[in-house]
Amino acid sequence: MLISEYERKIVRKICDEIIKHDRFFLTTHQVPDGDGLGCELAFSIVLRKLGKQAIIVNEMLPSAIYSFLPGYSDILPIEKYPEIKLIPDAAIIFDCSNKERIGRPLSFIPESVAIINIDHHQGNTQFGHINWVCENCSSVGEMCFFILEELNCVDKEVAECLYVAILTDTGSFRHHFDTRTIRIAERLLSTGINPESIADHIYNSYPVSTLKLLGHALVSLQYDMDLHIAWTVLDEQMLMETGAFEQDAEIIVDMLRSIGNVDFVFLVKERKNEIKFSLRSKKGFNVRLIAEKFGGGGHDGAAGFSMTGITLTDAIEKFLRYLKKHQSKRQVENG
Ligand SMILES: [Mn+2]
Structure with a gap:
């Protein structure tokens, strides 16, 4: 498998750190996606098999x-965490x-805890005690594969979690992946996981509420x-009416990518006093550069x-004025 000297060293370092500790706290970004979640689950399976505790x-x-x-x-709702008397000695942030x-x-996460930061976003602040940031990697799932392989722990269950991480972060192998990603996917498939059933679970199992929310999104579609x-x-009213979760909005903005002849698509969502913009690029257009102008960030393809302190209509107006x-200039920056 293609792995650079630097990667080999950092993978080894992370494995040594994992072996040293016993109680792990695993987490990802606020709205967990297939990548963050797949990595958390893969690690929690492996850590438990190694006789360690993981939450x-x-x-x-x-x-x-x-x-x-x-x-x-086994994933714990955050409200339940204080009931669990697990004081971690290491945290892995995906x-x-x-x-x-x-x-x-x-x-x-107590101050004294060893933090392992595994990420593939540009501009990672290197907040961990050990940091592995691979901007060219398709997903954190791809990176975690090397760690769990080094620990000799990639079985069928683990492979399924990592495959989901890679599948979802590349939009079903449509963007931000390379030959190495495909080779890893091949390795994962060779454990006997079923890609058809996995795809069916992920892409053909939406709750009715998600599609109702999509209905609202399509009625309000602008071009x-x-x-x-x-x-x-x-x-907020649409979210309430449909009973959909905020996480569903991410699925919807990905669906908007299917619109032709646009540089990028975006979804604006109202949550309490916050107006959140999710951008998805098309044709290699860089949306991260735009998000950064408004104090945000993300990937070139998804940002x-x-x-805050602005109405939904005014926020959109402001953004369109900027565009x-x-x-x-946008055309020049993005070629
Ligand atoms: Mn990711």
Whole structure:
């Protein structure tokens, strides 16, 4: 398997650290996706097999589409965490470019704990005691494969979790992957996991509430021919009416990517006093550069930012004004 000298060393270092500790706290960014969740589950299976304790705590529960994954039911709602008397001696943070992205679980990580930061976002703040940031990697799942392989622990259950991480972060092998990603996927498949059934779970198992929310998103769909963008809006009422979860909005913005002849798509979501923008690029367009202008971040292909103290309509107006003003510059930056 293709692995650089640097990667070999950092993988070894992370494995040594894992062997040293006994009680692990595993977490990812606030709205867990297939990548963060797949890595958490893969590690929790492996750590338990190694006779260690592991606990997964996230700001929000992951979408139910992942409920077929091994260990999913062990994930603790954050409210229950204080009841568990596990004082961790190590924390592994997956897929987070900075500590703040973890949300509330961050407050459960004692100062003295060894933090292992495994991520593939640009601009990672290297907040861990050990940091492995691979911007070119398709997913953190791809990185975790090397660690768990080094520990000799990639069995069928672990492979299923890692495959889901890679599958979802590449949009079913449509973006941000290379030949190494495919080779790892091949290794994972060789354990006997079933890619058809996994795809069915992930892409054909949405709750009715998600599709109802998609209905709202499609009714509100806007398109600007000059700016080459499409966007839609989900307000709090729509989320409440449909009973959909906030996590579902991420699924919907990914679906918007299927619109043709646009540079990027975005979804604007209202949550309490915050207006959140999720951007998805098309044709290699870089949305991270735009998100950063508004204090956000992410990947070149998927990024986000939020605004506070502003109404939903004004926030969109402000963003569109910015896009119009910088349209020619945008074309230059993005080639
Ligand atoms: Mn990721």
